[in-house]
Amino acid sequence: MKIPPHYLPVMPYLILDKSAEFLQYTKKVFGAREQMIVPDGDDPNRQIMHGEIKINDAVIMFAQSTDTWKQKPAGMFLFVEDVDRIYNAGIEQGGTSLQKPERKEYGYAAGFEDPFGNQWWITEAEYL
Incomplete structure (x- = not known):
């Protein structure tokens, strides 16, 4: 099996009602980088027909919902470097808390739901 170097064997593919807003949210909260953005039509301000972002080495694909x-x-x-920073940014950008940051047996962790219905479970990588 030959996978292009900028992809992984498994990647989430989200269908979203507000794809362009999702892109901005992930940039602000996670520092996501655009890998590919295909706008819906000729207007660059329209929603996204197909998008790919990278958060560290992970690729998340997404697209605008349709009928x-x-x-x-x-x-x-x-796994993140700073749970508090990302959790707080997620909430400040319109997310809803699912689990406040706290120490668990597997590390320092938190969870929030973004304004688009996605749940993000974040943990600082600790090997106890």
């Missing part, structure tokens, strides 16, 4: 393809958010788990 045929309804919104399909997801839950994602991420």
Whole structure:
């Protein structure tokens, strides 16, 4: 199996009602980088027909929902460097708390839901 170097064997693909807003949210909260953005039509301010972002080495694909393809958010788990910073940014940018940052048996962790229905479970990588 030959996978292009900028992809992984498994990647989430989100269908979202507000794809352009999702892109901005992930940039502000996670420092996501655009890998590919295909706007819907000729107007660059329109929603996104197909998008790819990178958070560290992880790739998340997403697209604008349509009458045929309804919104399909997801839950994602991420190892991060700073749980407090990302959790606070997620909430400040319109997210809802699912779990305040706290020490768990597997590390320092938190969870929040973004304004688009996706759940983000974040943990600082600690090996006890």
